[in-house]
Amino acid sequence: MMGYIALLVLVVLVIWAVAVYNRLRTHRNQVENAFAQIDVQLKRRHDLIPNLVEVARGYMQHEAQTLEAVIRARGEAVSAADQARQAPGRAQAMGALMATEQVLGGQVGRLMALAEAYPTLKADARMQQLSEEVTSTENRIGFARQAYNDQVLDFNNQAGVFPDLIVARLAGFAHMGMLASTQSEQERAVPQVRF
Template sequence: MATWIVLVATVAVVLWIMAVFNTLVQRRNRIANAYAQIDVQLKRRYDLIPNLVEVARRYLAHEAATLEAVTRARGAAVTAAAAARVRPTDAATVNLLAAAEQELGGSMGRLMALAEAYPELKADATMRSLSEELTSTENRIGFARQAYNDEVLAYNDSASQFPALIAARLFGFELAAMLQSTQSAQEREAPRLAF
């Protein structure tokens, strides 16, 4: 009789561990899928940027430093995105991507501010079209980032709640990092009106 109780308890524990393991694998795969959606939009953005820089180069020849900064930041972001594509749940990789995206966003912001100062560039049809497409892509990246972070939250909750935490640590399921916004705190502040 005691042998049956031990056998039933052992089977129950093994089945529970299998269920936790499968749930964590499924959630980790969902994170990878959510990152793939971000990756599609990032690639689209990275493909738009050289065209935008080339159009701006015709008008901003004396602003070469800004154009080169955008090009360098794009290259770093492409490299970071490729690393994150391979390991979308790795916190260090995701943090490197966020930093590269922050740098790219800053250099793109400087380029767009320069474009505003040049009426000929601002009026260029290609520049307007590329700017609109870039804005649309940025919105898509924001939605994809939210979906990614939702999946990371679900995974982290599953991997850190007791008793599943025991199985998660036993099988090496590390917590995943959220992909933070690429906007600085100043950019997120609401505009203030003064009368």
């Protein structure tokens, strides 16, 4: 009789562990899918930037340093995105991606601010179209980042509660890193209104 009870307890534990593992695996797949949505938008932005630089280059010969900085930042962001694609959710990869995307966003913002000083560039139809596409892509990245962070939160909550925590640790389900905004603190600052 004791043997049957022990066997029954063992079977229940195995079924529970398999159910927890499957739930965690499902959450991890959802995180990977959410990151893939971000990745699509990042690729789109990375593909738009060389076109933006080429249009600006024709008008901004004296701003070669700025244009080179944008291209260099894009290269670093593409490299960080490739690393993040290998391990979506890994805190180190997400941190590197955030940092390089923030630098890229700052450089593109600087380019756009300089473009304001060139009325013919500002009026160029290709520049206007590319600017709109970059802005639209930034908005899509923001929405995809929010969906990704929601999935990471669900995964981390599931993997961090007892008793599921035991299975998560035994199966190697590590805490996943969120993807914070890639905008600089200055861009996110609330404008001050004074009378």
